[in-house]
Amino acid sequence: MALLEIKNVSKRFGGLAALSNVSFAVEQGEIRGLIGPNGAGKSTMFKNIAGFSQPSEGEIVFSGQTISGYRPHTIADLGIVRTFQETTLFQELTVFENALVGCHLQANTNIFSAVLGLDKHKQSRARDKALEVLEFMGLSQRIDQLASELPLGSQRSLAIAIALTSGPKLMLMDEPFAGMNPEETRQMMELTRKVNKSGVTIVLVEHDMKAVMGLCEYITVLNFGTLLTEGTPEEIRHNEAVIEAYLGGSRKH
Ligand SMILES: Nc1ncnc2c1ncn2[C@@H]1O[C@H](COP(=O)(O)OP(=O)(O)OP(=O)(O)O)[C@@H](O)[C@H]1O
Numbered sequence: 496m497a498l499l500e501i502k503n504v505s506k507r508f509g510g511l512a513a514l515s516n517v518s519f520a521v522e523q524g525e526i527r528g529l530i531g532p533n534g535a536g537k538s539t540m541f542k543n544i545a546g547f548s549q550p551s552e553g554e555i556v557f558s559g560q561t562i563s564g565y566r567p568h569t570i571a572d573l574g575i576v577r578t579f580q581e582t583t584l585f586q587e588l589t590v591f592e593n594a595l596v597g598c599h600l601q602a603n604t605n606i607f608s609a610v611l612g613l614d615k616h617k618q619s620r621a622r623d624k625a626l627e628v629l630e631f632m633g634l635s636q637r638i639d640q641l642a643s644e645l646p647l648g649s650q651r652s653l654a655i656a657i658a659l660t661s662g663p664k665l666m667l668m669d670e671p672f673a674g675m676n677p678e679e680t681r682q683m684m685e686l687t688r689k690v691n692k693s694g695v696t697i698v699l700v701e702h703d704m705k706a707v708m709g710l711c712e713y714i715t716v717l718n719f720g721t722l723l724t725e726g727t728p729e730e731i732r733h734n735e736a737v738i739e740a741y742l743g744g745s746r747k748h
Pocket residue numbers: 508511512513531532533534535536537538539540580746747748
């Protein structure tokens with residue numbers, strides 16, 4: 496049984512079909528690439544999986560359970576997290592504080608009671624978890640730095656650390672490599688593999704083809720909201736329709 500099944504999903508915004516009858520399945524343990532030109536519907540797909548938007552038609556199944564129609568927090572509780580295309584860190588807080596806030600938000604605890612020290616047990620558990628995920632993502636040396644002071648690579652690592660605080664089964668990563676230099680890209684590829692090896696299935700939306708081809712064994716291609724093709728990196732690299740989609744101009748936002 497696949498971990499995630501997208502079944503005939505369509506999403507319309509007025510007259511625009513952001514997704515049209517898209518179906519694919521992601522196996523447990525994969526790093527799946529989800530690629531396509533600008534406006535292809537990749538982020539829309541993520542929003543629909545995570546419950547921030549509902550499919551107009553179709554069904555999304557996770558671990559054998561239909562999740563389309565569920566609220567975002569219910570889907571998060573089932574083990575799906577998303578890292579965002581745009582930065583979502585608290586820039587004026589430290590690395591540790593960002594992770595701690597992440598822990599409390601994920602655990603549905605009252606952040607104020609946590610900050611005021613009203614629940615010592617939960618507070619100490621959250622601190623342990625925050626330190627654990629920061630160490631896992633190689634941020635131990637930076638815990639007292641402000642998020643705003645971090646280089647791009649570490650900002651992205653912190654966003655992933657926060658996503659890991661909930662112990663997810665599936666992570667949806669939206670353009671984690673955007674704007675990175677080659678060294679940052681190399682490090683993020685290593686970290687992505689490490690997260691995957693720790694038992695997290697990953698769907699990776701990314702325009703950096705070197706990263707996608709290097710990380711994914713299988714790639715799903717969207718174009719104008721439809722499923723263009725699927726295949727191994729080698730198959731995708733040589734697919735005429737994929738080359739045409741990327742060269743042929745795209746629908747801009
Ligand atoms: N809330 C919305 N209302 C109206 N149209 C939307 C909305 N969200 C997305 N769209 C449109 O749906 C299409 C798909 O957008 P989406 O953001 O999913 O593309 P994408 O594949 O993530 O592109 P990019 O690679 O540029 O991030 C675009 O034409 C976009 O303008």
